[in-house]
Amino acid sequence: MVELLAPAGDLEKLKIAVLYGANAVFIGGLKFSLRSRASNFTIADIKEGCDFAHKHGAQVHVTCNIVMHEIDIDDILDYLKALEEAGVDAIIASSITILKLVKEHTKMEAHVSTQTSTINTEAVKFYQDLGVDRVVLGRELSLEEIKEVKENTNIDLEVFIHGGMCVSYSGRCMLSNNMTNRDANRGGCAHSCRWNYDLYSNEELINPEGDYFAMSSKDLCAIKLIPDLMKLGINSFKIEGRMKSLHYIATIVKAYRTIIDDVYNNTLKDFSYYEAMIAKAENRLTSTGFLKGLPTINEQLYDLNLTLPSKDFVGIVLDYDKETKKVTIEQRNYFLPNTNLEVFGPNHNEIIKIGEIFDKDEVSLDAARHPRQIVHIYSDYEFEINDLLRLAWG
Numbered sequence: 001m002v003e004l005l006a007p008a009g010d011l012e013k014l015k016i017a018v019l020y021g022a023n024a025v026f027i028g029g030l031k032f033s034l035r036s037r038a039s040n041f042t043i044a045d046i047k048e049g050c051d052f053a054h055k056h057g058a059q060v061h062v063t064c065n066i067v068m069h070e071i072d073i074d075d076i077l078d079y080l081k082a083l084e085e086a087g088v089d090a091i092i093a094s095s096i097t098i099l100k101l102v103k104e105h106t107k108m109e110a111h112v113s114t115q116t117s118t119i120n121t122e123a124v125k126f127y128q129d130l131g132v133d134r135v136v137l138g139r140e141l142s143l144e145e146i147k148e149v150k151e152n153t154n155i156d157l158e159v160f161i162h163g164g165m166c167v168s169y170s171g172r173c174m175l176s177n178n179m180t181n182r183d184a185n186r187g188g189c190a191h192s193c194r195w196n197y198d199l200y201s202n203e204e205l206i207n208p209e210g211d212y213f214a215m216s217s218k219d220l221c222a223i224k225l226i227p228d229l230m231k232l233g234i235n236s237f238k239i240e241g242r243m244k245s246l247h248y249i250a251t252i253v254k255a256y257r258t259i260i261d262d263v264y265n266n267t268l269k270d271f272s273y274y275e276a277m278i279a280k281a282e283n284r285l286t287s288t289g290f291l292k293g294l295p296t297i298n299e300q301l302y303d304l305n306l307t308l309p310s311k312d313f314v315g316i317v318l319d320y321d322k323e324t325k326k327v328t329i330e331q332r333n334y335f336l337p338n339t340n341l342e343v344f345g346p347n348h349n350e351i352i353k354i355g356e357i358f359d360k361d362e363v364s365l366d367a368a369r370h371p372r373q374i375v376h377i378y379s380d381y382e383f384e385i386n387d388l389l390r391l392a393w394g
Contacts, residue, residue: 001023001264002230002234002235002236002237002260003023003024003059003235003236003237004021004022004023004024004236004237004239004253004256004257004260005022005023005024005025005026005061005158005236005237005238005239006022006024006025006026006239006249006252006253007025007026007027007163007239007240007241007242007244007249008025008026008027008049008242008249009027009028009040009242009243009244010041010045011041011045011048011049012246013246013249014027014049014052014053014060015049015052015386016246016249016250016253016386017249017250017253018052018053018056018058019056019346019386020249020250020253020254020257020346021253021254021256021257021258021346022058022253022257023057023058023059024053024058024059024060024061024089024090024236025049025053025058025059025060025061026060026061026062026063026092026238026242027040027041027046027049027060027061027062027063027242028040028041028062028063028242029041029042029043029046029062029063029064029079029083030042031064031075031079032063032064032065032066032072032076032079032098041062043082043083043086046060046062046083046086046087046088047086047087050086050087050088050089051087054087059089059090060087060088060089060090061088061089061090061091061092061111062083062088062090062091062092063091063092063093063113064076064079064080064091064092064093064095064098065092065093065094065095065113065115066094066095067094067095067115068095068097068098073097076097076098076101077101077105080098080101080102080105080106080108081105081106083108084106084107084108088108089108089109090108090109090110090111090133090134091106091108091109091110091111092111092112092113092136093110093111093112093113094112094113094115094116096130098110099112099127099130099132100130103130103131103132109133109134110131110132110133110134111132111133111134111135111136111158112127112132112134112135112136113136114136114137114138114139114160114170115170115172116138116170117138117140117169117170117172118135118136118137118138119137119138119140119141119145119170120149121148121149121152121153124137124149124153124155124157125153127155128153128154128155132155133155133156134155134156134157134158134235134236135155135156135157135158136158136159136160136238137149137157137158137159137160138169138170139160139165139166139170139220139289139290140169140170140290141159141290141291142290142291142292142293143225143228143229143232143291143292146159146229146232146234146291147232150232150233150234156235156236157234157235157236158234158235158236158237158238159229159234159236159237159238160220160222160238160239160240161220161222161223161225161226161229161237161238161239161256162219162220162221162222162223162239162240162241162252162256162278163219163220163239163240163241163244164219164220164240164241164284165217165218165219165220165289166193166217167193167215167216167217173189173193175192175193175215176189176190176191176192179192180192192215193215193216194215194216216300216301217287217289217295217299217300217301218284218285218286218287218299218300218301219282219284219285219286219287220240220286220287220288220289220291221275221278221282221286221287221288222288222289222291223255223256223259223271223274223275223278224271224275224288225288225291225292226256226259226260226263227263227268230260230263237256237260239252239253239256245281245313246313246316246332246388247281247312247313247332247388247390248281248282248283250281250344250388251277251278251280251281251344252278252281252282254277254344254346255274255277255278258274258277259274280312280390281313284301285301287299312333312390312391312393313332313333313388313389313390314331314332314333314334314335314341314368314389314390314391315329315330315331315332315333315335315368315375315388315389316329316330316332316386316387316388316389317329317343317383317384317385317386317387317388317389318330318374318385319385320382320383320384320385322382324378325378325379325380326376326377326378327376327377327378327379327383328374328375328376329368329374329375329376329377329389330372330373330374331368331369331370331371331372331373331374331375332371332372334367334368334369335357335367335368335389335391336357336366336367336368337354337355337356337357337364337365337366337367338353338354338355338356339353339354339391340352340353340391340392341353341354341389341390341391341392342389342390342391342392343381343383343387343388343389344387344388344389344390345384345386345387345388346384346386347384348384350381351392352379352381354377354379355377355378355379356377356378357375357376357377358375358376358377359373359374359375360374360375360376
């Protein structure tokens with residue numbers, strides 16, 4: 001069965017990803033990770049995350065995918081040993097040094113990061129001969145190219161199916177370094193490709209209507225290609241987005257979990273069903289990236305106004321008392337009493353109308369307006385802990 005691999009920027013997101021259907025999660029520790037601005041995990045956090053994931057039959061992969069400099073070499077083996085002791089299942093790395101250390105000194109799996117831009121059969125065979133366990137293919141391959149690599153190699157292959165794309169090969173970018181002195185390959189990417197720019201021709205401003213979003217691609221969404229990728233025998237489907245929200249992780253993971261299960265169960269629905277699930281969390285326009293061939297102008301994103309974040313996610317359920325019908329909620333976005341809400345959980349979806357909203361002292365509120373405020377409602381609908389709540393439109 002194909003593995004669904006989800007991102008997690010902190011412990012809460014890790015647990016939600018697992019509960020909503022991920023077979024594995026990938027996280028970054030405090031060292032050697034490419035997402036220095038994410039809520040990266042301490043060793044204690046990693047151990048708690050591994051314990052939770054293993055209890056639910058899932059795995060934890062840790063990214064150690066920076067480009068190694070001399071100052072990094074002394075600490076890496078001790079760090080890998082600490083990750084192994086915490087219960088980590090696999091290390092994702094681009095450095096051959098790290099990959100060899102994982103295989104020679106630990107029992108963890110070694111996965112070749114997409115940062116290596118592995119996009120041909122001979123490169124995959126090189127890593128196969130090195131003894132690694134999996135290669136994460138670069139995002140620049142078409143379905144036909146992925147098929148050829150799969151048919152001519154004998155190693156686990158991981159393919160990206162959803163999330164941010166890069167204007168450089170598999171994220172190996174120097175733009176941030178040159179523009180901000182922040183090294184993208186050592187965890188400091190400033191995302192210069194997604195800044196707003198003015199466009200000039202012969203010193204004349206030619207975008208007077210507003211900013212020009214010059215270098216960003218649309219996000220990847222392979223929902224329509226999942227059956228094809230499954231036929232190829234790909235071992236792992238990867239969702240990108242360790243800096244994404246809890247709501248995004250839950251929604252995207254559940255959408256892909258649903259379509260993967262439906263393919264296995266021969267109950268595949270019209271793709272619009274799964275696209276509608278994704279649309280409830282996606283805040284950037286999407287395309288199929290390179291999977292159908294070389295991208296065209298239609299896969300580029302020029303207008304930042306088309307990337308507005310959704311405010312539909314309003315809370316997470318902390319508790320439900322079956323006797324009193326009391327639902328305890330941690331508020332995440334503004335919502336009002338007497339509102340239609342969608343209850344969104346790992347195993348169910350339902351639209352309900354709530355009544356009054358109360359604070360912890362049973363004082364009726366005219367709105368839930370304070371971030372992370374603990375509020376409660378009363379409902380006959382049987383909620384589950386870790387259900388998410390979002391506004392129901394229409």
